[in-house]
Amino acid sequence: MYDVVLFDLFGVIARHQSPAAKGVLAATAGAPATEFWDVYWRLRAPYDAGQVTGAEYWRRVATALGTTFDDERVDALVVADVASWSAVDDDMVALVERTAAAGVRLALLSNIPEELASHYERHHGRWLRHFDLVAFSCRIGRAKPNPDAYRWCCNELGVTPGRVLFIDDRAENLDAAGRLGLHTHLFTGPAATARAIEPAGPQPTSTA
Structure with missing residues (x-):
C-alpha cells in the first residue's frame, strides 16, 4: 500500500497556537490583534522558507504595522513565537x-x-x-x-x-x-x- x-x-x-499564546504575541508586539495577525501571516512565508532570519522577519512585521521594534522587543517576540508553537x-x-x-x-x-x-x-x-x-x-x-x-x-x-x-x-x-x-x-x-x-x-x- x-x-x-x-x-x-x-x-x-x-x-496550533492557543488563544492565550496568541494573546501574548500580539501584546508583546503592542498591536491590535486583527492587524497583527494579518501582518504575521502575510509576511510569514519567507521566514518559514529560511529566506530571512527571525530578526529580519519581526522588523518587517514592525514596518508593516507602522512602528519599529528594538532588539529587546525582537528577542521577546522570537521567544513568544517559539513558545506559542511548542505544545x-x-x-x-x-x-x-x-x-x-x-x-x-x-x-x-x-x-x-x-x-x-x-x-x-x-x-x-x-x-x-x-x-x-x-x-x-x-x-x-x-x-x-x-x-x-x-x-x-x-x-x-x-x-x-x-x-x-x-x-x-x-x-x-x-x-x-x-x-x-x-x-x-x-x-x-x-x-x-x-x-x-x-x-x-x-x-x-x-x-x-
Whole structure:
C-alpha cells in the first residue's frame, strides 16, 4: 500500500497556537490583534522558507504595522513565537512511536522557521529520531503547498509519490500533494490517523 508515512507537524503532532499564546504575541508586539495577525501571516512565508532570519522577519512585521521594534522587543517576540508553537499532542507522539516500532518508515514535512526548528531538535529529539527524514522548510528552502516540497521529500526518501501517505490538517496542502500522486489523509485526530496508517509498510509477497 504505502512505503512511507509523511507527517505534517503543526496541527497534527504539535498543536496550533492557543488563544492565550496568541494573546501574548500580539501584546508583546503592542498591536491590535486583527492587524497583527494579518501582518504575521502575510509576511510569514519567507521566514518559514529560511529566506530571512527571525530578526529580519519581526522588523518587517514592525514596518508593516507602522512602528519599529528594538532588539529587546525582537528577542521577546522570537521567544513568544517559539513558545506559542511548542505544545505537542502526547497521543500523537505515542502513535508515532508505536508506528515506528511496528517497522513503518516515517518522514516529517513542516513549514517552520529556523528558531522553531532548532527548538524542536533540542527539546523533542526523543520522538523526532523515529523519522527517517525530517524536512523543515527553513532547511530545504521549500514550503507546502509548493509541489517542490513534496518532490524533494520523495527524492530524498527514494520513493515515488504513489508510495507515500501524507497526513496534514490543511486541505490545500493535501490537494497539492494529491495532484502529485501522494495518497492523503486529512487529520482529524489520533484514532482516525491510526486507522489510516494501518495498511502502511511492506506488504507480503504472494507465493501462489
